[in-house]
Amino acid sequence: MTSNKRKSESAGTGSRAKDGAEISAALGGERLSLGVAARLSRYLQVLTQAKKMGRDKINSQELARYTHVNPTQIRRDLSGFGKFGKRGVGYDVDHLTEQIRAILHTAGKYNIALFGAGHLGKAIAGSEVFADHGFEIKAVFDSDPKKVGTQAGSVTIQPPEELRKTVLDEEILVGVIAVPAKAAPAVGTMLVEAGVTIIFNYTDALLEVPQGVTVHTSSPAVDLLYALYFYLQ
Amino acid sequence: MTSNKRKSESAGTGSRAKDGAEISAALGGERLSLGVAARLSRYLQVLTQAKKMGRDKINSQELARYTHVNPTQIRRDLSGFGKFGKRGVGYDVDHLTEQIRAILHTAGKYNIALFGAGHLGKAIAGSEVFADHGFEIKAVFDSDPKKVGTQAGSVTIQPPEELRKTVLDEEILVGVIAVPAKAAPAVGTMLVEAGVTIIFNYTDALLEVPQGVTVHTSSPAVDLLYALYFYLQ
DNA sequence: TAGATTGTTAATCGATTAACAATC
């Protein structure tokens, strides 16, 4: 669903499995197909939770139950990058988690600026999900002077004027918009001017951004609509 | 990403375009492919916003810009169900909105119960996105006695004891979980016992549910992870 | 009309999955 050209399944193409050392080489400059990346993200989510529940091992059938992905496909997705499992046993949760993180290039590398400290913003700031997946919310901004200086999660809320400097100082790549839809376009512009190149938009406003900046709009309602279509009747 | 068997593209298969009257017949018992439904949902989101911005017409190229879907594919997706556009002009926003709603079977039919009136719950209750897409949040529940009786959006917060009766009385099919991850499994069980058959889980907890109940987990962090993979480098 | 944009075809490419050998 992006405008990126699809590449073939990188490490997967007609190849035999790679061992750990070969993974990064195999990935080279190539990109995963959208489907593979989406599914790997979901496996990672389940693994993170399984770990929390004290699980050491997990097999493709269990992963299938929680992700709604066919078990054969799970094994196929994984085997494209290496032999991560043990036949007759399954996958080691820790090891597979590390491997998928490596594949997705997301081992704690990305810093986030969150704009908006209302209900949604505070829900995001207070959540562990981002930290669980290697993101760090480095700064939170709000236009309301009454909110500036108070806490959101473990971060002190800053005024919009400090956006540019903070984005630079903290090496922030990603801006998350959690303001009312009406305010979203203006906030988008501010984030772009501050130097953010990826915007995660939690409103359903349409944002106009210059070339080189990518907007990803995440709408709970659209998710629901889509999901319902399959679940109902 | 569900365990549903894929059917061929229903109305799309080798057929000529259908006019409005034929759509429902064409859809019959068949299901859309996952990709089509996902994309239709996104078109609907953009149309809803375009309408708010006062737009009457929209063409496939504009839809493509906002959805990151190839314009040819948009036209192809739509033409499978009818001739909704005017050559040389584009699509009528209102008409296309109605048609997609009809295709997705979601013309204001679904009632929602929201559990959890913390930051995330209030963000959901106060948002217009659900209403925009034909969902109605009929009731909000919270375990905290101090919250019971206060307002969330336009609804009065009820205690968990009233869950079963309300779900029955209001014909609620969908339960949305917006509580801390730790509390999510217990809330899931309560929703199931109250008669909800579709659960939308906004935490990253893994929910065990009986056969016949479907869980859809929506994680902003997983979304972000997935999106980043394509946007970075 | 001239220009624009849809609707549709045809060819390609990738995703999906049943089945089973390999092996822990």
Add this chain to the structure above:
DNA sequence: TAGATTGTTAATCGATTAACAATC
């Protein structure tokens, strides 16, 4: 060992898109 589960093949099926005729 016997049982279980992975890794992999091979075949099928659906998604994608360039190109262009149709037509508003």
